[in-house]
Amino acid sequence: MKRVAMTGAAGRVGTLLRPLLRSHVEHLSLIDLQEPDGLGENENFVRADLTKLDEATAALKDIDGVVHLAGIASGIDMNAILHANVLGTYNLYEAARINKVQRVVYASSNHATGFYPRGQLVSPLDPMRPDSPYGLSKCWGELVAGLYYDTSGIRSLSIRIGNAGTYPNSERSVAIWISARDLAQLVRIGLSHPLIAATVVYGVSDTEEMWWENDLAARLGYQPQDRPRDHARIEGGSEGPVALAFQGGGFCEINHDGTIRMRDAEGLAKNLETVE
Ligand SMILES: NC(=O)c1ccc[n+]([C@@H]2O[C@H](COP(=O)([O-])OP(=O)(O)OC[C@H]3O[C@@H](n4cnc5c(N)ncnc54)[C@H](O)[C@@H]3O)[C@@H](O)[C@H]2O)c1
Numbered sequence: 379m380k381r382v383a384m385t386g387a388a389g390r391v392g393t394l395l396r397p398l399l400r401s402h403v404e405h406l407s408l409i410d411l412q413e414p415d416g417l418g419e420n421e422n423f424v425r426a427d428l429t430k431l432d433e434a435t436a437a438l439k440d441i442d443g444v445v446h447l448a449g450i451a452s453g454i455d456m457n458a459i460l461h462a463n464v465l466g467t468y469n470l471y472e473a474a475r476i477n478k479v480q481r482v483v484y485a486s487s488n489h490a491t492g493f494y495p496r497g498q499l500v501s502p503l504d505p506m507r508p509d510s511p512y513g514l515s516k517c518w519g520e521l522v523a524g525l526y527y528d529t530s531g532i533r534s535l536s537i538r539i540g541n542a543g544t545y546p547n548s549e550r551s552v553a554i555w556i557s558a559r560d561l562a563q564l565v566r567i568g569l570s571h572p573l574i575a576a577t578v579v580y581g582v583s584d585t586e587e588m589w590w591e592n593d594l595a596a597r598l599g600y601q602p603q604d605r606p607r608d609h610a611r612i613e614g615g616s617e618g619p620v621a622l623a624f625q626g627g628g629f630c631e632i633n634h635d636g637t638i639r640m641r642d643a644e645g646l647a648k649n650l651e652t653v654e
């Protein structure tokens with residue numbers, strides 16, 4: 379891939395990914411509201427607000443592929459999420475269409491399926507089960523990717539990233555952590571694999587407690603190199619019963635009334651357990 383753009387490049391994930399990506403591309407264009415630190419030789423900064431279509435369109439001029447990280451990375455502020463994640467991601471794809479960009483790697487999240495119980499192996503082909511306004515916006519992003527493949531042939535890999543912190547700092551993140559180099563590997567697959575249409579995979583390293591059926595990632599050639607447990611630095615802090623019941627952890631507690639409800643694939647109630 380020649381000219382790649384990375385949105386949200388000044389953020390945590392962008393900062394971890396840039397050094398692992400820029401040596402694989404001719405040029406990396408860093409798109410954000412704020413300037414990232416320490417530009418490399420083949421990097422440039424483009425200040426753009428993706429909630430504005432004209433700015434997004436100008437930012438993707440002469441770009442071959444995009445790694446789309448920009449947005450609000452957590453939280454419940456629906457107005458902010460609506461702008462940055464919902465409108466921002468729509469504009470990103472619309473700008474890609476206008477500029478004839480062929481590829482997008484979309485930073486989706488485990489929170490698109492965060493209300494699956496822990497202990498259940500979830501496949502990207504299972505129904506979405508968002509755990510929060512943030513999780514909902516990630517579902518939207520994946521659906522936008524599908525629309526733009528069907529209408530415009532833009533190929534997207536949506537990576538439902540587990541936890542991309544610098545190290546796993548809780549038992550939950552030991553289960554779902556992805557190292558920067560494993561995520562960079564998946565991003566490179568997303569930018570280049572010929573069979574990707576509008577494909578969804580989970581972004582997780584070689585975890586011992588696998589919550590996701592990630593055969594599709596393996597079929598695309600993903601071979602994680604890192605084991606989360608080897609990098610863990612558990613910082614304490616216990617999770618409440620709702621957080622502990624579901625994969626999305628604390629995000630599931632947002633507006634939750636404390637009654638843990640389970641349902642099966644048909645949407646029928648499996649059991650009902652009330653917690654204090
Ligand atoms: N960090 C994780 O563990 C994790 C896990 C799953 C998914 N993700 C996803 O990965 C992406 C990056 O996460 P992060 O942790 O680096 O977040 P972050 O908040 O550190 O970075 C997000 C970046 O997006 C930029 N941004 C926000 N709104 C923008 C706009 N309108 N126009 C242009 N730029 C804008 C911000 O300035 C910021 O630099 C997010 O989409 C997040 O949902 C992250």
Ligand SMILES: O=C(O)[C@H]1O[C@@H](O)[C@H](O)[C@@H](O)[C@@H]1O
Nearest residue numbers: 451452487488489540541542
């Ligand atoms: O579930 C997680 O640990 C992570 O999920 C990501 O989507 C969020 O952006 C990040 O803030 C969370 O820490």
